[in-house]
Amino acid sequence: MTTTLPEATPAADDSKMWTARLRRSWERNLPPDKLLPDKQPAYVASWIYVFGVATLAALIVIVVSGLMLTAKGPSWYHDSSLGHFVNSLHFWSVQLFFIFMVVHLWGKFWMAAWRGRRAMTWITGVICFLASVGTAFTGYLIQTNFDSQWIASEAKDGLNSVGIGAFFNTENLGQALLLHVCLLPLVVGIVVVIHVLLVRKHGVVPPLDYAASSVAQSDQAEVSS
Amino acid sequence: MSTRAATTAIDARPWTGPWRRYDIIKEGVVALVIVSILTALFAAIFSSPDDAAITFKEWATSSPEAFQATAVQELAGTSGSATYGPPYNSNSDGLNVGPLYLQKWAGVRQGVDSANSFVIEPLRNGVQSAEVTAALAAWDKATPDQQMAWATAYDTALTDATAEDGSIDMTKVAAGDYGPVPALAAGLLALGQSGGLDGILTNGGKFFSTNTTNPLLFLGDGAYLEDAAVANHLGGGQWGMMNETGAFPGQAWLWLYSFWYQIPPFSDEAQEPFGANADAYIWVIMGLLSLLLMLLPFIPGLRSIPRWIPIHRLIWRQYYKTLK
Numbered sequence: 001m002t003t004t005l006p007e008a009t010p011a012a013d014d015s016k017m018w019t020a021r022l023r024r025s026w027e028r029n030l031p032p033d034k035l036l037p038d039k040q041p042a043y044v045a046s047w048i049y050v051f052g053v054a055t056l057a058a059l060i061v062i063v064v065s066g067l068m069l070t071a072k073g074p075s076w077y078h079d080s081s082l083g084h085f086v087n088s089l090h091f092w093s094v095q096l097f098f099i100f101m102v103v104h105l106w107g108k109f110w111m112a113a114w115r116g117r118r119a120m121t122w123i124t125g126v127i128c129f130l131a132s133v134g135t136a137f138t139g140y141l142i143q144t145n146f147d148s149q150w151i152a153s154e155a156k157d158g159l160n161s162v163g164i165g166a167f168f169n170t171e172n173l174g175q176a177l178l179l180h181v182c183l184l185p186l187v188v189g190i191v192v193v194i195h196v197l198l199v200r201k202h203g204v205v206p207p208l209d210y211a212a213s214s215v216a217q218s219d220q221a222e223v224s225s
Numbered sequence: 226m227s228t229r230a231a232t233t234a235i236d237a238r239p240w241t242g243p244w245r246r247y248d249i250i251k252e253g254v255v256a257l258v259i260v261s262i263l264t265a266l267f268a269a270i271f272s273s274p275d276d277a278a279i280t281f282k283e284w285a286t287s288s289p290e291a292f293q294a295t296a297v298q299e300l301a302g303t304s305g306s307a308t309y310g311p312p313y314n315s316n317s318d319g320l321n322v323g324p325l326y327l328q329k330w331a332g333v334r335q336g337v338d339s340a341n342s343f344v345i346e347p348l349r350n351g352v353q354s355a356e357v358t359a360a361l362a363a364w365d366k367a368t369p370d371q372q373m374a375w376a377t378a379y380d381t382a383l384t385d386a387t388a389e390d391g392s393i394d395m396t397k398v399a400a401g402d403y404g405p406v407p408a409l410a411a412g413l414l415a416l417g418q419s420g421g422l423d424g425i426l427t428n429g430g431k432f433f434s435t436n437t438t439n440p441l442l443f444l445g446d447g448a449y450l451e452d453a454a455v456a457n458h459l460g461g462g463q464w465g466m467m468n469e470t471g472a473f474p475g476q477a478w479l480w481l482y483s484f485w486y487q488i489p490p491f492s493d494e495a496q497e498p499f500g501a502n503a504d505a506y507i508w509v510i511m512g513l514l515s516l517l518l519m520l521l522p523f524i525p526g527l528r529s530i531p532r533w534i535p536i537h538r539l540i541w542r543q544y545y546k547t548l549k
Contacts, residue, residue: 088268114522116236163331174435
């Protein structure tokens with residue numbers, strides 16, 4: 001016995017499907033040549049552009065070394081020389097991450113990189129920075145050494161003073177541990193992905209005064225014609 | 226269309242000028258390799274900080290008088306945690322920013338009874354001498370007013386019994402009616418010196434515990450932790466939050482947060498209202514500054530700073546050269 005499949009819905013009706021809408025929006029905003037470009041405007045020629053990708057590279061090292069520490073548990077690095085080395089990798093990759101990110105942030109500030117409807121790229125970048133500060137802070141809380149004892153004891157007063165301490169207790173090792181290895185990295189990861197996709201969507205901001213010089217050129221062209 | 230809107234539209238449109246080859250994947254892979262090598266080099270050469278945590282055994286052995294005095298303050302309700310307020314108890318309103326009592330409004334969410342949690346319960350959970358057992362029974366039988374009277378009297382007596390260097394001299398403690406308090410304090414000291422308090426206070430008599438609030442609060446109530454931190458240049462007045470033990474870099478990205486604690490009025494705890502509520506004011510300031518940074522693209526004046534200070538001329542110097 002053969003069954004007859006229902007006829008495919010006409011393409012016109014697809015336009016209202018959520019899936020079709022999402023696909024079209026993705027194709028419109030992030031076509032492959034924008035997502036993985038093999039060329040950039042000629043003005044993208046400065047060392048300052050390296051710091052964005054360097055920040056991402058450091059983040060990858062942080063995640064990999066962090067996963068190794070997570071797999072072996074919080075006391076591993078106190079008792080094992082290999083564990084201590086992996087902890088050192090995690091420690092220094094965080095230091096490099098912040099150096100790269102701060103240089104990247106300052107670079108984007110001096111470029112006024114929010115121009116041309118790129119404000120959301122800037123805002124997500126700042127959120128990345130703030131979320132990273134929070135994630136690093138919880139990392140310092142879970143060192144389970146003298147430094148973490150002191151930081152937990154000292155930092156609680158600031159958080160308590162504005163009511164945050166009622167929900168995030170710096171002195172609760174279990175809470176800080178789960179925030180550090182699960183929730184906060186997820187937040188940083190999601191915001192970083194959004195930030196990078198926005199950069200790819202809008203492209204690299206043109207030089208300051210480019211718009212003014214473009215207007216002047218078109219005015220000149222109109223006069224000569 | 227206004228000039229600003231026209232400029233935004235031009236800055237937003239796809240680039241129509243010259244292009245250059247740019248291998249984004251190769252750049253990413255090269256960056257990852259270089260950063261990985263740099264990280265491994267730093268890790269191999271400099272290692273990372275890991276000073277052992279302070280234990281109650283260490284504190285009770287090194288500073289027995291101060292340890293006992295802290296235990297008595299817990300019983301008398303005069304310790305830092307006992308008088309803290311939210312989120313631990315309702316014994317004060319906590320800090321405020323003008324009419325905003327955020328600490329109080331957030332409520333008591335991690336209730337801590339300093340006397341019972343840090344002194345009485347740990348003593349009950351350990352094996353005690355006959356003297357301490359009798360002291361516990363006397364404490365239990367007494368009314369709360371009587372308990373407070375004994376503990377306050379002994380707290381005052383210990384505070385008054387100071388040696389020339391400011392430490393407590395137990396031989397100078399005046400005689401008085403302190404009830405079972407001296408025996409309870411001595412019992413907790415013995416428990417601390419034996420190492421038993423570390424486990425009891427952390428686990429609170431339960432098999433599993435991941436909450437270290439009680440031991441950290443008790444440790445923070447004494448001066449031993451802070452003295453060790455100051456010796457490691459980690460004190461609040463030493464840019465402590467951004468420092469690390471030894472010569473290692475700490476959380477340098479917290480420099481602005483730490484900065485406010487170094488300057489008046491926030492550096493003077495006695496100054497009302499800013500110094501006395503420094504934590505709350507500094508958090509509000511940092512919150513506002515973070516918001517300002519986030520919303521910079523929309524703030525007239527601030528968003529124009531990059532135009533006024535032409536560092537962009539260095540960044541795009543090749544582009545500007547071609548314009549000439």
